[in-house]
Amino acid sequence: MKFKITKKIIMGIVTGLIIVVIAIQFVTVERTNPPVTGEINVTPELKSVLQKSCYDCHSNETVWPWYSKVAPVSWLVSKDVVEGREELNFSEWDKYTEKKRAKKMKEIIEEIDKGDMPMTIYTFMHNNAVLTEKEKELIKNWANEFKAQDDSILNNNLD
Numbered sequence: 001m002k003f004k005i006t007k008k009i010i011m012g013i014v015t016g017l018i019i020v021v022i023a024i025q026f027v028t029v030e031r032t033n034p035p036v037t038g039e040i041n042v043t044p045e046l047k048s049v050l051q052k053s054c055y056d057c058h059s060n061e062t063v064w065p066w067y068s069k070v071a072p073v074s075w076l077v078s079k080d081v082v083e084g085r086e087e088l089n090f091s092e093w094d095k096y097t098e099k100k101r102a103k104k105m106k107e108i109i110e111e112i113d114k115g116d117m118p119m120t121i122y123t124f125m126h127n128n129a130v131l132t133e134k135e136k137e138l139i140k141n142w143a144n145e146f147k148a149q150d151d152s153i154l155n156n157n158l159d
């Protein structure tokens with residue numbers, strides 16, 4: 001069968017797409033900022049670095065930009081925030097045991113060294129979130145110091 005792409009078919013596809021885009025806006029996603037129960041205790045300098053590069057996914061103070069409210073982008077953003085908070089939440093630091101804190105510090109150093117955080121999909125929209133060498137050092141020095149304090153606990157009891 002020969003298939004001819006007519007204006008009518010194109011219009012049909014476009015209309016279909018518009019309907020789908022409108023319909024998916026009704027799928028609700030998690031986009032809340034739960035209360036901050038125990039903020040991490042760091043210097044103002046380090047805090048501002050973490051805030052600009054990590055807080056949108058690793059705190060309860062996420063800034064939700066307009067595109068984070070439009071599906072399907074909202075699904076991706078919400079997923080990163082939910083998973084990010086699950087892994088590491090600077091707003092619920094009080095809920096972590098000493099052992100868990102030390103483990104998180106080790107992971108932070110690893111992520112910074114690998115250059116995996118902040119995620120590329122994020123820095124694409126947030127250019128200023130890219131860490132400079134100086135900022136990487138600042139985070140790593142802090143994490144190392146923190147980790148060293150708790151290394152004995154961690155080595156005795158790894159989970």
Ligand code: HEC
Pocket residue numbers: 050053054055056057058079080081083084087088104107108109111117118119122131
């Ligand atoms: C766009 C959201 C986003 C930003 C911004 C972000 N992260 Fe993440 N982070 C995630 C997600 C999602 C995960 C869980 C999935 C994974 O490990 O890739 C994660 C996981 C982690 C982990 C745990 C990795 C492991 O070993 O399991 C650490 C540590 C971490 N991030 C540190 C940071 C630091 C430090 C920053 C800032 C410099 C940062 N992240 C910025 C989304 C983000």
